[in-house]
Amino acid sequence: MDETIISAPGKVILHGEHAVVYGKTAVASSLNLRCFVRALPSEDGCINLDLPDVFLQRQWTVKSVQDNLLPRLVQNGYDGIVSPEPASEDELEILKEFAKIPKDSTATTSELAVIAFLYLYCKVFCSSSKRTLPAFRLRMISELPVGAGLGSSAAFSVCLAAVLLQWSGQISCKSPQHLPREDYRGDTAMSGSLGWSRDEQLLINKWAFLGEKIIHGQPSGIDNSISTLGGAISFQNKIIETVQKMPKLRILLTNTKVPRSTKLLVAGVRKRHEKHTLVMEHMLEAIEGIAQQSLRVFAALSDKPYDTEAYAELEELIDINQSLLNGTGVGHTSLDKIVALTARYNLHTKLTGAGGGGCTYTLIKPGADEDDIKNVKKELELEGFQCWETCVGSAGVAYHPTGHSDPTVPQQLFES
Ligand SMILES: Nc1ncnc2c1ncn2[C@@H]1O[C@H](COP(=O)(O)OP(=O)(O)OP(=O)(O)O)[C@@H](O)[C@H]1O
Ligand SMILES: C[C@@](O)(CCO)CC(=O)[O-]
Numbered sequence: 001m002d003e004t005i006i007s008a009p010g011k012v013i014l015h016g017e018h019a020v021v022y023g024k025t026a027v028a029s030s031l032n033l034r035c036f037v038r039a040l041p042s043e044d045g046c047i048n049l050d051l052p053d054v055f056l057q058r059q060w061t062v063k064s065v066q067d068n069l070l071p072r073l074v075q076n077g078y079d080g081i082v083s084p085e086p087a088s089e090d091e092l093e094i095l096k097e098f099a100k101i102p103k104d105s106t107a108t109t110s111e112l113a114v115i116a117f118l119y120l121y122c123k124v125f126c127s128s129s130k131r132t133l134p135a136f137r138l139r140m141i142s143e144l145p146v147g148a149g150l151g152s153s154a155a156f157s158v159c160l161a162a163v164l165l166q167w168s169g170q171i172s173c174k175s176p177q178h179l180p181r182e183d184y185r186g187d188t189a190m191s192g193s194l195g196w197s198r199d200e201q202l203l204i205n206k207w208a209f210l211g212e213k214i215i216h217g218q219p220s221g222i223d224n225s226i227s228t229l230g231g232a233i234s235f236q237n238k239i240i241e242t243v244q245k246m247p248k249l250r251i252l253l254t255n256t257k258v259p260r261s262t263k264l265l266v267a268g269v270r271k272r273h274e275k276h277t278l279v280m281e282h283m284l285e286a287i288e289g290i291a292q293q294s295l296r297v298f299a300a301l302s303d304k305p306y307d308t309e310a311y312a313e314l315e316e317l318i319d320i321n322q323s324l325l326n327g328t329g330v331g332h333t334s335l336d337k338i339v340a341l342t343a344r345y346n347l348h349t350k351l352t353g354a355g356g357g358g359c360t361y362t363l364i365k366p367g368a369d370e371d372d373i374k375n376v377k378k379e380l381e382l383e384g385f386q387c388w389e390t391c392v393g394s395a396g397v398a399y400h401p402t403g404h405s406d407p408t409v410p411q412q413l414f415e416s
C-alpha cells in the first residue's frame with residue numbers, strides 16, 4: 001500500500017448521553033474538529049505507532065507480532081475467517097502482556113489506545129484474505145481535546161479501523177477528496193463524496209466500535225457511529241437514523257480542562273443505576289423524552305430557522321437535561337460554573353459527552369448580541385476554560401489526498 005491519510009470528526013451529543021447506554025434514544029452531531037491518521041509503508045520490518053497527543057510511541061517487529069501475539073489471538077490461522085468480535089477478557093490480558101503493561105496494574109486510558117491498535121491490527125488483517133501483516137509507520141494527530149467529551153476516542157478508533165481496512169483491501173477508496181471544512185453538513189446524500197460506500201462505512205463503524213469497547217468498556221456505539229457517518233444522527237440500541245431535518249445550530253463549546261475518563265463515568269452511572277434502579281430508570285426515560293422532543297424542535301426549526309419560540313424550547317430542554325445529568329452523578333463544579341456564568345448572559349448550557357468535567361455546549365440563538373458572545377467567551381477564558389465557536393455537523397470519515405496537497409491536513413501529521 002501507499003501513503004494513506006484519513007480523518008474522522010469528533011462529536012457533540014446534543015441530548016441523551018448516558019441514557020443511550022441503557023437503550024434510550026440520543027441525538028448527536030459531528031463537529032468540525034477532527035482526528036487524522038497517516039500511514040506509510042516501512043522498509044524496516046517494523047510497525048511504528050506514534051501517538052504524540054498521548055505522548056506514546058511504540059515499535060514492534062512484524063515478526064514478533066506474528067510469532068508471539070497472533071497465534072494467541074487467532075487460533076485457526078489467519079485466512080479470512082475472523083469476524084469483528086469484541087476482545088475477550090483473556091485477549092485483553094494477552095494484549096496487555098504483549099504491550100508490556102505489568103500484570104497487576106490496570107492499563108492507563110492512554111495505554112488502552114495502544115491495546116486497541118494492536119487488537120484491530122491483528123484482527124482486521126486476519127479478517128481479510130491478505131496473508132501478510134504489513135510493516136508501516138502510523139502517526140495520529142487530533143484537533144480534538146483528548147478525554148474531554150468530544151468523542152476523541154471514537155474519532156481515533158474510526159481512523160484506525162478505516163486505515164487498517166483500507167490497507168487490508170477490505171474497503172477501497174479510489175478518489176481521495178479535499179474536505180470542505182466550512183459549514184459542511186454531512187448527510188447520506190453527500191456521503192459518497194467522503195470516499196467509501198455506505199456498506200464500507202458501516203464496516204468501518206463495526207470495527208471502530210471494537211476499538212471504542214477497549215477504550216470505554218461499555219460504549220453504546222453512538223460516538224463511533226456519528227464519527228463514521230458525519231452529519232447528525234439519532235441512535236437507539238445500535239440503530240442509526242440520519243437526522244434529515246437538522247437546523248444549522250450555532251454553539252459555543254467550552255472545555256473545563258478537568259480531566260476525566262468516560263469509562264469510569266459510565267461505570268459510576270451503572271453503580272447508581274444498580275443502587276437506585278427505579279429512580280434512575282425514570283431519570284433516563286426523562287432524558288430520552290428530551291432527546292425525542294429536541295428532534296421535533298429541530299425538524300420545526302429546519303423549516304423555520306428563526307422561530308424564537310422553538311429556540312426558547314430548546315433552551316428549556318438544555319436546562320432540564322443538565323439538571324437530570326447532575327442527578328445521574330456526572331456533574332462537576334467546573335460545569336456548574338460554566339452554566340451559571342453563561343446564564344448571566346441569558347445563554348443556556350449543558351455538559352456534553354460523559355461529563356465529570358470535559359466539555360459543555362451553549363446554544364447561540366440567531367440574533368444573539370455579538371458583544372455578549374464576545375464577552376462571555378472572554379469571561380470563560382479568564383476562568384481558565386477553552387472555548388470554540390462552531391456549527392453542528394461536518395463530514396464523517398474521510399480519505400485525503402496524500403503529501404502536503406490538502407491544506408486541511410495538519411502539518412504535524414508529517415513530522416516524525
Ligand atoms: N489522538 C489520540 N491519540 C491517541 N489516543 C487517543 C487520541 N484521541 C483519543 N485517544 C484515546 O482515547 C482516550 C480518551 O477517550 P475518552 O473516551 O476517555 O474521552 P473522549 O472520547 O474524548 O470523550 P467522550 O467519550 O466523553 O466523548 C485516550 O486516553 C486515548 O486512549
Ligand atoms: C456517556 C456516553 O453516553 C457518551 C460518551 O460520549 C457513553 C456512550 O454512549 O458510550
Ligand SMILES: [Mg+2]
Pocket residue numbers: 151152153154216223262
Ligand atoms: Mg470517548
